[in-house]
Amino acid sequence: MPKDGGIGASTKRREDVRFLTGKGRYTDDINIRGQAYAHFVRSDMAHGILNSIDTAAAEAMPGVIKVFTAADLAGVGGIPTGWQVTDRHGKPMQEPKHPVLAEGKVRHVGDPIAVVVAETLDQARDAAEMLDIDITELPAVVDMRAALAEGAPKVHDDLTSNLCYDWGFVEENKAAVDAAFASAAHVVSLDLVNNRLVANPMEPRVAVGDFEDHSGNSTLYTTSQNPHVIRLLMGAFVLGIPESKLRVVAPDVGGGFGSKIYHYAEEAFVTFAAKQLKRPVKWTSTRSEAFMSDAHGRDHVTKIELALDADHNFTALRTDTYANMGAYLSTFAPCIPTWLHGTLMAGNYKTPLIYVNVKAVFTNTVPVDAYRGAGRPEATFQLERLVDKAARQLGVSPVELRRKNFIKPDQFPYQTPVAVVYDTGNYDATMDKLLELSDHAGFAARRAESAARGKWRGFGVASYIEACGIAPSNLVGQLGARAGLYESATVRVNATGSITIFTGSHSHGQGHETTFAQVVSEMIGIDAGQVEIVHGDTSNTPMGMGTYGSRSLAVGGSAMVKALNKVINKAKKIAGHLLEASDEDIVLKDGKFTVAGTDKSVDWSGVTLAAYVPHNYPLDSLEPGLEETAFYDPSNFTYPAGAYGCEVEVDPETGKVTVLAFTAADDFGNVVNPMIVEGQVHGGLAQGIGQALLENCAYDAEGQLLSASFMDYAMPRADDLPMFKVDHSCVTPCTHNPLGVKGCGEAGAIGSPPALVNAVIDAIHGAGRTDVTHINMPLTPARVWSALN
Amino acid sequence: MHNFQFVKPTTVADAVAALEHDGAQALSGGQTLIPTMKQRLAAPEVLVSLTGIDAMKGVCKGDGGLHIGAATPHAVVAREAAAYYPALAHLAGHIGDPAVRSRGTIGGSLANNDPSACYPSAVLASDAVVVTNKRQIAADDYFQGLFSTALQLGEIITEIRFPIPERAAYVKFDQPASRFALVGVFVAKFAGGVRVAVTGAGEEGVFRWKEAEAALSAGFHMAAIEDLAPPKQRMIGDLHGTPEYRAQMVKVMTKRAVGAA
Numbered sequence A: 001m002p003k004d005g006g007i008g009a010s011t012k013r014r015e016d017v018r019f020l021t022g023k024g025r026y027t028d029d030i031n032i033r034g035q036a037y038a039h040f041v042r043s044d045m046a047h048g049i050l051n052s053i054d055t056a057a058a059e060a061m062p063g064v065i066k067v068f069t070a071a072d073l074a075g076v077g078g079i080p081t082g083w084q085v086t087d088r089h090g091k092p093m094q095e096p097k098h099p100v101l102a103e104g105k106v107r108h109v110g111d112p113i114a115v116v117v118a119e120t121l122d123q124a125r126d127a128a129e130m131l132d133i134d135i136t137e138l139p140a141v142v143d144m145r146a147a148l149a150e151g152a153p154k155v156h157d158d159l160t161s162n163l164c165y166d167w168g169f170v171e172e173n174k175a176a177v178d179a180a181f182a183s184a185a186h187v188v189s190l191d192l193v194n195n196r197l198v199a200n201p202m203e204p205r206v207a208v209g210d211f212e213d214h215s216g217n218s219t220l221y222t223t224s225q226n227p228h229v230i231r232l233l234m235g236a237f238v239l240g241i242p243e244s245k246l247r248v249v250a251p252d253v254g255g256g257f258g259s260k261i262y263h264y265a266e267e268a269f270v271t272f273a274a275k276q277l278k279r280p281v282k283w284t285s286t287r288s289e290a291f292m293s294d295a296h297g298r299d300h301v302t303k304i305e306l307a308l309d310a311d312h313n314f315t316a317l318r319t320d321t322y323a324n325m326g327a328y329l330s331t332f333a334p335c336i337p338t339w340l341h342g343t344l345m346a347g348n349y350k351t352p353l354i355y356v357n358v359k360a361v362f363t364n365t366v367p368v369d370a371y372r373g374a375g376r377p378e379a380t381f382q383l384e385r386l387v388d389k390a391a392r393q394l395g396v397s398p399v400e401l402r403r404k405n406f407i408k409p410d411q412f413p414y415q416t417p418v419a420v421v422y423d424t425g426n427y428d429a430t431m432d433k434l435l436e437l438s439d440h441a442g443f444a445a446r447r448a449e450s451a452a453r454g455k456w457r458g459f460g461v462a463s464y465i466e467a468c469g470i471a472p473s474n475l476v477g478q479l480g481a482r483a484g485l486y487e488s489a490t491v492r493v494n495a496t497g498s499i500t501i502f503t504g505s506h507s508h509g510q511g512h513e514t515t516f517a518q519v520v521s522e523m524i525g526i527d528a529g530q531v532e533i534v535h536g537d538t539s540n541t542p543m544g545m546g547t548y549g550s551r552s553l554a555v556g557g558s559a560m561v562k563a564l565n566k567v568i569n570k571a572k573k574i575a576g577h578l579l580e581a582s583d584e585d586i587v588l589k590d591g592k593f594t595v596a597g598t599d600k601s602v603d604w605s606g607v608t609l610a611a612y613v614p615h616n617y618p619l620d621s622l623e624p625g626l627e628e629t630a631f632y633d634p635s636n637f638t639y640p641a642g643a644y645g646c647e648v649e650v651d652p653e654t655g656k657v658t659v660l661a662f663t664a665a666d667d668f669g670n671v672v673n674p675m676i677v678e679g680q681v682h683g684g685l686a687q688g689i690g691q692a693l694l695e696n697c698a699y700d701a702e703g704q705l706l707s708a709s710f711m712d713y714a715m716p717r718a719d720d721l722p723m724f725k726v727d728h729s730c731v732t733p734c735t736h737n738p739l740g741v742k743g744c745g746e747a748g749a750i751g752s753p754p755a756l757v758n759a760v761i762d763a764i765h766g767a768g769r770t771d772v773t774h775i776n777m778p779l780t781p782a783r784v785w786s787a788l789n
Numbered sequence B: 001m002h003n004f005q006f007v008k009p010t011t012v013a014d015a016v017a018a019l020e021h022d023g024a025q026a027l028s029g030g031q032t033l034i035p036t037m038k039q040r041l042a043a044p045e046v047l048v049s050l051t052g053i054d055a056m057k058g059v060c061k062g063d064g065g066l067h068i069g070a071a072t073p074h075a076v077v078a079r080e081a082a083a084y085y086p087a088l089a090h091l092a093g094h095i096g097d098p099a100v101r102s103r104g105t106i107g108g109s110l111a112n113n114d115p116s117a118c119y120p121s122a123v124l125a126s127d128a129v130v131v132t133n134k135r136q137i138a139a140d141d142y143f144q145g146l147f148s149t150a151l152q153l154g155e156i157i158t159e160i161r162f163p164i165p166e167r168a169a170y171v172k173f174d175q176p177a178s179r180f181a182l183v184g185v186f187v188a189k190f191a192g193g194v195r196v197a198v199t200g201a202g203e204e205g206v207f208r209w210k211e212a213e214a215a216l217s218a219g220f221h222m223a224a225i226e227d228l229a230p231p232k233q234r235m236i237g238d239l240h241g242t243p244e245y246r247a248q249m250v251k252v253m254t255k256r257a258v259g260a261a
């Protein structure tokens, strides 16, 4: 019998009631009496000298309260970067100033130049048309290699070049890696591009600033995945407001996918302007603005090489990557192509020697930062495409080449040559599961059936590993993080036994209100309906780091378990007192405290009431009340892994690729709510297939954004996708967190692009066209057709 | 969006009169015009809605063909033309999404003449007549390049008259993002010959592929296309396809349209 509550039950998402009935409370639903509206005037040039801005005519327009330019932001700091990368030569990365409004220069299409604040949004937009902005256009740098060429225009005049850093990892291994290549029996290499993406969450960004004159308190309502991080970065570095005077609220948030992690200029502006104007100030992004102001994702250009011995064992791996930073460093941008990418280059394999080189480059484009998977999809794509190419080049089965080089179950914990230690896993098990579920055995017949219709059918696999549960603070501190990456929780048990959890994690679609309550229900033995999950408000939750990197349950859930254990320990003491027994003899089960081996018991609510009405209570040794806070700092990352399979059909006449089937066999460790996990995988797969087949953020040579709306930026739609087969029955529980969970939020987007591209190459090779060894994503009909013709 | 006045006349004459105001513009389904206004790329002072004019709505079988009121939404054409002109109904039923189809109209689409729109190919391939408040315009004279038509300032389309071919089909190859036609080909076989109209591909908008028409008039089968060189019109090159790709797709889609007709 499936359980209907607790850990392992597919409990329906309680938050969906409000989302599906239009009762969600998103940032744009927040309207404060007397609020004014901000309209950002953005650069339509990629690069230029900002000579002057004449605001007089705009300021004279009806309803205008004030027009702000950089000159009005004296005392406001630049937007900070949260990670410092040290390069191959021990030098810190180049870190340019990122002003809230452009100072002296514009550096990408969408760079904010001025803000009109008016009584209504239409008035602000009308007035914006009256601004007289004088810009001398400069040549733009868009292509990363061109940006590094001698004499290229510089995005930041005060830097030595457009190179942010030249990172080598593991630098000490470089010579050994080169030597392994020199003596390899086989070398396989591949040049590829990981296409730039726009996250496009359904809800665009919104920020509302409020200021209370009598107390001097500021409040920012914002579409954020991590309100405490925004409070810290904006308060300490940009506006100089102490935490005690600054509240950041991230209410219901309609998707983030990484793009709502970062601290953005608009947030700082509305908070600043509210204080200046003594009025609430609201900004709501249009979709067009989102395309040119939300941080973009991916955008790597890579050469990757694999060395193999005569028996096809991988002996060394070498990569050379250019990573686009865009015009400024977004909050976590520097760490994505380095520590979240280089450390994953071992994949599921025993490759003993690895060297990763990454050059991060400034260009006149929107800043690039983490997007679902963040560095790990880039690593997985390179590796899994390369392994597939190796199998084809050597004439062996892609599945068997993978298996031969997999880390085997008895080799865990496994120290990779790229710093991380995998705690546990079973890669053959997920591969077996995948082949079974995708009916690999029946593929040949299906291929023949397609061929009879003039279509080419292909099957591709990819293995993946990712590092989630981000992250041990002392480790990331050594690697350059300017923040800790623990998580926090407060468990407030109320007098009648109901429980309110305050978590530092933030739910923007993940379903924490349901899953976290399931964990509490399981541990205490009370109905999940008695448990309320509160998140997203710095005024009532403990300092937390928020949600990204599939960390909520693994880190935030662990903090909650830790706090719950403190609560349970104290409750047992109270129960011991009430039952006149030693607290060591007290057992908590199904919401009841029993003296072991007796029938003496007291209900959970009897104990909680005693805690708050302490008439019969050990006041000499125990404080009244039942509320505990815990911070959990993980001792390692978690390592979800799996095997993905994709079956496609290629129309050779048009180049159109149809995804016929997609199967995912994941090892997420223990699963709290299978339905939610499936939903997370579905969403990830949709985004990964979107990247592989449809999505492409493109600039022209002048730095104009070509894919600036949904007319040209192709999002995946339901009819682009097959029914997914998703399995998570292969379980190797995480060995170092209390729930044994690993995280499932990004896997789908990590494993699917290489599986899909491998399937298309398989289809093309199956039709005899073995000359086509790679096609860059997205595999649009035109690109596939061009590769064939 | 800038402020504007809104009028909703019930006769063509009143609409024409209202359009004489400076800065007045016709509004039909609003699926093109409203987004343009929201982006502040258009700022008409007066919007003259055409959807209250009964004489401009509906699908009916008339002398020698199918008459469709210019303010008839795509969804209505999809439903009501099906019995008379299935290829045209199929085209209408695959424009945009349900919301676009229930508001967007045939007249708005033809007045706009987007190079990737579907209807222009049907009108041109069917040798239809565009009827306005002033005159009747033959399809061959109506389309004059990208977003440009024979319509004069203040002239409104009231009706489109489609001769009904013996066999016809429209095959649309979607642009992956917008799902407008990356290449769309409408093939119509009449007793007097075959007409082939191509949308989505040409730099000058919808065009007739005369070589294919000749070949298909000689023999209406897919093989007739096989040996033709792609059309010599200049093709659009953009993010979604090179000119060379589009030229090839015109051939492929023409062949498929013949197969489907």
Ligand SMILES: Cc1cc2nc3c(=O)[nH]c(=O)nc-3n(C[C@H](O)[C@H](O)[C@H](O)COP(=O)(O)OP(=O)(O)OC[C@H]3O[C@@H](n4cnc5c(N)ncnc54)[C@H](O)[C@@H]3O)c2cc1C
Pocket: B025, B026, B027, B028, B029, B030, B031, B032, B033, B034, B050, B070, B071, B094, B095, B096, B097, B100, B103, B104, B105, B106, B107, B108, B109, B111, B112, B114, B116, B117, B118, B119, B151, B155, B156, B157, B158, B178, B179, B180, B181
């Ligand atoms: C999401 C989306 C997807 C779409 N997909 C497709 C597609 O796949 N294929 C396709 O062909 N189209 C597509 N369209 C366009 C759609 O068909 C529009 O409805 C059409 O282009 C315009 O028709 P309308 O009635 O909305 O015109 P409006 O937007 O009201 O008007 C358009 C222009 O025509 C003028 N006008 C309107 N009616 C008349 C008239 N009777 N006489 C003279 N001038 C007039 C207006 O003044 C305006 O300049 C799509 C649109 C959207 C929003």
